[in-house]
Every structure is written in structure tokens, then in C-alpha cells.
Amino acid sequence: xxxxxxxxxxxxxxxxxxxxxxxxxxxxxxxxxxxxxxxxxxxxxxxxxxxxxxxxxxxxxxxxxxxxxxxxxxxxxxxxxxxxxxxxxxxxxxxxxxxxxxxxxxxxxxxxxxxxxxxxxxxxxxxxxxxxxxxxxxxxxxxxxxxxxxxxxxxxxxxxxxxxxxxxxxxxxxxxxxxxxxxxxxxxxxxxxxxxxxxxxxxxxxxxxxxxxxxxxxxxxxxxxxxxxxxxxxxxxxxxxxxxxxxxxxxxxxxxxxxxxxxxxxxxxxxxxxxxxxxxxxxxxxxxxxxxxxxxxxxxxxxxxxxxxxxxxxxxxx
Amino acid sequence: xxxxxxxxxxxxxxxxxxxxxxxxxxxxxxxxxxxxxxxxxxxxxxxxxxxxxxxxxxxxxxxxxxxxxxxxxxxxxxxxxxxxxxxxxxxxxxxxxxxxxxxxxxxxxxxxxxxxxxxxxxxxxxxxxxxxxxxxxxxxxxxxxxxxxxxxxxxxxxxxxxxxxxxxxxxxxxxxxxxxxxxxxxxxxxxxxxxxxxxxxxxxxxxxxxxxxxxxxxxxxxxxxxxxxxxxxxxxxxxxxxxxxxxxxxxxxxxxxxxxxxxxxxxxxxxxxxxxxxxxxxxxxxxxxxxxxxxxxxxxxxxxxxxxxxxxxxxxxxxxxxxxxxxxxxxxxxxxxxxxxxxxxxxxxxxx
Numbered sequence: 001x002x003x004x005x006x007x008x009x010x011x012x013x014x015x016x017x018x019x020x021x022x023x024x025x026x027x028x029x030x031x032x033x034x035x036x037x038x039x040x041x042x043x044x045x046x047x048x049x050x051x052x053x054x055x056x057x058x059x060x061x062x063x064x065x066x067x068x069x070x071x072x073x074x075x076x077x078x079x080x081x082x083x084x085x086x087x088x089x090x091x092x093x094x095x096x097x098x099x100x101x102x103x104x105x106x107x108x109x110x111x112x113x114x115x116x117x118x119x120x121x122x123x124x125x126x127x128x129x130x131x132x133x134x135x136x137x138x139x140x141x142x143x144x145x146x147x148x149x150x151x152x153x154x155x156x157x158x159x160x161x162x163x164x165x166x167x168x169x170x171x172x173x174x175x176x177x178x179x180x181x182x183x184x185x186x187x188x189x190x191x192x193x194x195x196x197x198x199x200x201x202x203x204x205x206x207x208x209x210x211x212x213x214x215x216x217x218x219x220x221x222x223x224x225x226x227x228x229x230x231x232x233x234x235x236x237x238x239x240x241x242x243x244x245x246x247x248x249x250x251x252x253x254x255x256x257x258x259x260x261x262x263x264x265x266x267x268x269x270x271x272x273x274x275x276x277x278x279x280x281x282x283x284x285x286x287x288x289x290x291x292x293x294x295x296x297x298x299x300x301x302x303x304x305x306x307x308x309x310x311x312x313x314x315x316x317x318x
Numbered sequence: 319x320x321x322x323x324x325x326x327x328x329x330x331x332x333x334x335x336x337x338x339x340x341x342x343x344x345x346x347x348x349x350x351x352x353x354x355x356x357x358x359x360x361x362x363x364x365x366x367x368x369x370x371x372x373x374x375x376x377x378x379x380x381x382x383x384x385x386x387x388x389x390x391x392x393x394x395x396x397x398x399x400x401x402x403x404x405x406x407x408x409x410x411x412x413x414x415x416x417x418x419x420x421x422x423x424x425x426x427x428x429x430x431x432x433x434x435x436x437x438x439x440x441x442x443x444x445x446x447x448x449x450x451x452x453x454x455x456x457x458x459x460x461x462x463x464x465x466x467x468x469x470x471x472x473x474x475x476x477x478x479x480x481x482x483x484x485x486x487x488x489x490x491x492x493x494x495x496x497x498x499x500x501x502x503x504x505x506x507x508x509x510x511x512x513x514x515x516x517x518x519x520x521x522x523x524x525x526x527x528x529x530x531x532x533x534x535x536x537x538x539x540x541x542x543x544x545x546x547x548x549x550x551x552x553x554x555x556x557x558x559x560x561x562x563x564x565x566x567x568x569x570x571x572x573x574x575x576x577x578x579x580x581x582x583x584x585x586x587x588x589x590x591x592x593x594x595x596x597x598x599x600x601x602x603x604x605x606x607x608x609x610x611x612x613x614x615x616x617x618x619x620x621x622x623x624x625x626x627x628x629x630x631x632x633x634x635x636x637x638x639x640x641x642x643x644x645x646x647x648x649x650x651x652x653x654x655x656x657x658x659x660x661x662x663x664x665x666x667x668x669x670x
Binding site (some may be wrong): 049052054055074075077078080081082084086087088089090091092101102105106107108109110111112145149164263 | 363
């Protein structure tokens with residue numbers, strides 16, 4: 001931990017007048033799961049292509065595993081697995097044959113490739129479908145096969161471009177768990193790009209917000225939300241309280257750390273309490289001691305959704 | 319009784335099986351594909367390409383077309399040859415080669431079929447080489463593996479070329495075999511070598527069309543577009559080009575009373591135009607190789623013919639005669655390949 005495995009400095013890619021990636025500086029450490037978040041067309045895929053040496057940067061510095069991918073793409077590609085969004089397989093070959101082919105391209109002997117392919121198919125839960133043509137695979141199965149395909153070279157880093165696109169919620173959950181498990185078990189660094197905030201939130205150690213070629217912020221999600229909402233509350237507690245006890249509202253407002261208390265205009269029993277630190281137990285105690293009955297209480301941490309919106313709002317106003 | 323026979327056969331069979339096993343094992347070692355050795359990624363791709371071609375429907379269709387051609391032309395040639403078998407001395411020498419060039423008038427001979435269908439074969443194997451991989455998303459996955467980018471395009475060419483070569487040699491030898499059956503005359507060594515050179519030449523010719531279609535498969539995103547463009551070019555050269563040349567010829571023809579020099583110059587000019595077409599180069603070259611009595615591909619004046627003995631050319635001389643044609647075809651093939659190579663290397667590989 002703590003050792004940088006991907007380093008980008010002032011990385012820029014221009015297509016004619018259009019700047020796809022603008023002075024991107026980013027460091028990713030070994031073993032972490034980093035989520036590159038941004039809307040479509042933000043330059044995520046271009047950044048990934050530059051990391052693999054499939055596209056030359058216009059300017060800037062890239063090091064992956066200490067290697068410059070523009071100069072030595074082969075060395076990088078030997079250590080980095082890349083799963084493109086909407087990965088394709090040779091459809092009339094079976095899943096197993098597809099994996100063995102990739103293995104052999106990575107200079108594995110046929111026997112070794114077959115052995116690893118079998119292990120990986122089991123690992124991603126495709127043993128039963130292994131001998132069916134890849135053309136018959138569902139989207140979720142294809143992504144899992146893609147994951148096995150990436151892992152057959154035993155990479156140090158895997159780069160996943162929109163891995164969850166077009167998969168049903170259950171499939172997404174399974175895939176993300178698989179990714180997380182792989183990263184933890186084998187110490188693989190994962191860089192994944194997505195525009196699905198909630199999904200990324202579940203498994204990423206750190207995220208970077210990437211909009212219009214620029215990295216707006218990076219860090220773990222609590223840090224990001226603190227950075228963003230420092231002038232505001234970073235926790236929101238929702239409580240449903242019946243039998244309005246006089247003075248309760250003032251009591252709660254007087255608690256240390258509470259910034260505001262509002263009553264939902266549609267439903268007076270629903271209160272929203274904003275606070276700067278997590279003081280849910282104090283709030284519960286206050287409510288119960290006052291004699292009011294508490295039906296439920298939920299704590300909402302600011303998610304990426306809010307963070308995302310914040311940034312877009314910020315972008316909208318120059 | 320039955321059991322006895324089986325038992326008697328068993329040791330012999332086992333010995334045969336063992337020998338077979340040994341032979342295949344040594345073959346595998348030779349090819350370097352026995353389970354434990356590492357095959358170079360380039361040959362892995364070539365293997366895969368050949369496998370894809372051979373399993374595909376399109377290959378089966380093309381193969382059936384070529385097989386029909388072969389059977390049809392053998393039939394018509396053998397019928398035509400039976401009638402001509404003892405009429406001329408000249409026919410009897412290089413009798414076997416007539417199998418490829420002779421016809422009874424109902425169907426074109428083998429060489430015409432090859433010059434017509436060969437391009438189709440090349441186009442059929444190459445028109446979706448790169449764009450279908452790009453559209454299916456396999457190209458970016460392959461590019462993410464530690465291989466040089468040119469392996470892909472080189473392997474595409476080598477794989478398809480190997481398939482074409484195997485097919486042509488199989489067909490050529492099949493024609494020879496059937497010819498032996500039908501005629502009962504074995505080919506002389508010279509005829510055999512002429513046949514081999516003819517097959518090699520056909521491979522180069524198909525290779526040209528293969529490269530052209532690979533070039534279009536890089537240039538155009540849609541496989542249908544690239545197939546259509548390739549076929550349009552093929553049609554242009556095999557049908558329209560001659561019409562256009564005919565028009566030019568008539569428009570620029572010198573008057574009847576013109577001097578010999580200007581008539582010769584005009585013929586030279588028209589031949590030059592014709593030779594820009596690869597199919598014309600191919601037909602010139604094959605005719606010379608398979609008809610040893612062809613002595614020149616240009617006009618001959620009366621002075622040159624004086625003292626001429628109507629004997630066939632030896633193989634070396636025939637080869638010398640078609641050397642420029644062969645070089646031209648190879649050059650055209652290489653140019654197509656070079657353009658596709660450069661444009662493929664410069665392209666950015668994005669997912670879909």
C-alpha cells in the first residue's frame with residue numbers, strides 16, 4: 001500500500017480543437033479500487049486508452065507500473081488487463097476457447113492456458129456455460145467472461161470501462177462483489193470507469209470526478225462530501241415523530257452539531273434534521289425523553305448523487 | 319470366426335495406431351503446438367484465422383463454387399480434348415495442360431473460371447477482416463493483449479492466404495487426378511512444373527484481391543460497404559475496363575494508311591492501358607504458362623516471324639516472358655498491403 005502504480009501528470013489529449021482530456025493529474029496506489037466517475041463523453045475512455053498505449057497523449061506524463069505506455073505498450077499490456085465497455089467475443093467459439101485464445105496471446109502454453117481458463121470460469125461462475133458458443137451468452141455472462149479474460153494474464157492492474165453497463169441490478173451486485181473480492185484476494189489494483197454513481201460507491205476506495213476532460217475532485221466519498229458541503233450539513237437525519245410535544249423542536253435545535261430542523265410541509269410528522277456530525281443517538285434520546293413517539297429514524301449520508309449534482313450545478317454557472 | 323478375425327487384426331491395428339500416434343506427436347512437435355510449448359502469438363492468431371475461415375459458411379460456399387468449377391471445366395475439357403486428341407502434333411505435346419485451357423464451347427475453361435472466380439474468393443475471405451472485429455468489439459480486446467498491432471493485420475493476410483493456397487493446390491491436383499482418370503495420359507515433368515507455377519500465380523492473383531478487400535475492410539466501418547466496393551472494383555476490371563479500352567482504342571486509332579511505327583505505337587499504348595488491369599496481367603501470364611506455343615505477348619512483325627519454328631517455348635523462356643506480369647501483380651498486391659498496413663497502424667482502436 002502507498003506505492004503508486006498509476007501516475008498521470010498534466011496528461012492532455014486533443015482531437016483537433018477539441019480537448020478530450022485536459023491536464024489530468026492523478027495517482028492511483030497499488031491494491032486500491034479507484035472509480036473514475038463522469039458523464040458520457042467526459043474523457044474517461046480516452047484516458048484509459050492512453051494508459052494502455054492505444055492512443056498517444058498530446059502532452060503530459062503517464063506511468064503505469066513504472067512503465068511509459070506510449071513507448072513500451074507491450075510491457076504495460078502484459079501487466080494490465082483491460083475490459084472495454086461492451087466487450088466482444090468470437091461468437092462462434094465457446095467461452096472456453098475464447099479464454100484459451102487470450103491466454104495464448106499472452107504467451108501461455110496451450111495446456112497452461114486451458115488450466116487457467118477452467119479455474120477462472122469456475123471463479124466467475126460460468127463453468128456450466130463454458131462450452132457454449134459465446135454468441136449465446138447474455139450481457140451479464142459476457143461481462144463475467146470478460147473479467148475472466150482480463151484475469152487470465154494474471155495482471156497487476158485491471159482497467160474496467162463501464163463494467164456494469166446494461167446489466168440487471170442483481171447482476172451488477174454480483175459483478176461488483178466479484179471485482180471487490182478479486183481485488184482483495186489477489187491484491188489487484190482496479191481502475192473502473194462508470195457513470196453509475198451508486199454502484200461505484202459500493203466498492204470504490206476512492207473516486208475521481210471527471211467532467212469535460214477535467215478532474216474536478218478526488219478522494220473517498222466522505223471526504224468528497226465534506227469538501228463539498230462544508231458550508232452546509234453533511235448528515236441529514238430524517239425522523240417520523242407523532243404527538244408533537246411542545247418545545248421538542250427547540251430542544252433538538254439546541255443540541256450541539258445540529259444546524260437546522262425543518263418539518264416536511266407535506267407531512268408534519270416527518271422532520272429533517274441537518275447536522276455537521278453524526279449525533280443520531282443524541283437526537284433519539286432527546287425525542288424519547290420528551291415523551292414523543294418515534295416511528296422511524298434514518299440517517300442519510302450525502303451520496304455521490306448529491307455530489308454529482310453539486311458539481312454539475314457548479315459547472316453550469318461560470 | 320468373427321472374433322478370430324478381430325483378434326488376428328488387433329495387434330496389427332494396435333501397431334498401426336501406435337505408429338499413427340507417434341507420427342501425429344512428432345508433427346505436433348514440429349508445429350510447436352504440443353500442449354506445453356509456447357506458440358508465438360502471431361501463429362496463435364494465424365491458427366485462429368484459418369480455423370475461422372475453414373469453419374465459416376462462406377468458405378464452404380466458395381469451396382463448393384470452386385469445386386463445381388473444377389468439375390465443370392474438367393468435363394468440358396475432356397470432351398473437347400477427346401475430339402482433338404490425334405489431329406495435330408502440336409496439340410499432343412503439352413497435351414495435359416489442355417485440361418486447363420481447352421473447352422468444348424459449352425463452358426469456359428478452367429483458367430477463365432479461375433480468373434473470374436479467384437477475385438471473388440479473395441474478396442470473400444477479406445472484406446470483413448478488420449471491420450467485423452471492430453464492430454463485434456473483439457478488436458479492442460485483442461489489442462489490449464501484449465502483442466504488436468501489426469500481428470493482427472499480418473495474421474489476417476497470412477491466414478487467408480494459407481487458406482487460399484491450400485484450396486488452389488487441392489483444386490489443381492484434383493483436376494490433375496481427374497485428368498489422369500479421364501485421359502489416361504500422365505503429365506510430363508515440364509507440364510507438372512507449369513501447372514505448379516500456374517497455381518502459384520493464381521495464389522498471387524487472389525492475394526491481390528484479398529489485400530484489396532482487407533484494405534477496404536480497414537477503410538470502411540460496415541462490412542457490406544467494403545464488400546460492395548471490392549465487388550464494384552472487380553466488376554469494373556472484369557467487365558467495364560475492356561469496354562472503356564475499346565472506346566479509347568477506336569477513338570485514338572491511327573488511319574489505315576498510317577506508318578507502321580504509329581500503328582505499333584498505338585498498339586503499345588493500348589496494351590499498356592490493358593495491363594493496368596490486374597485481371598489482364600493474370601490472363602496474359604496464365605495463357606503463356608499453360609500454352610507453351612505462345613511466344614510473345616505483343617505484336618510481332620513479319621521480319622520477326624521470318625525463320626520462326628512453330629515449336630513450344632521451354633518453361634524457362636515462358637517464365638521469362640511473364641516475369642513483368644508476375645512482378646506487376648506482386649507489386650500491386652504489396653501496394654495494397656502497404657496502404658492497409660499503414661492505415662491500420664494509424665487508426666485509433668476504440669471499443670466499437
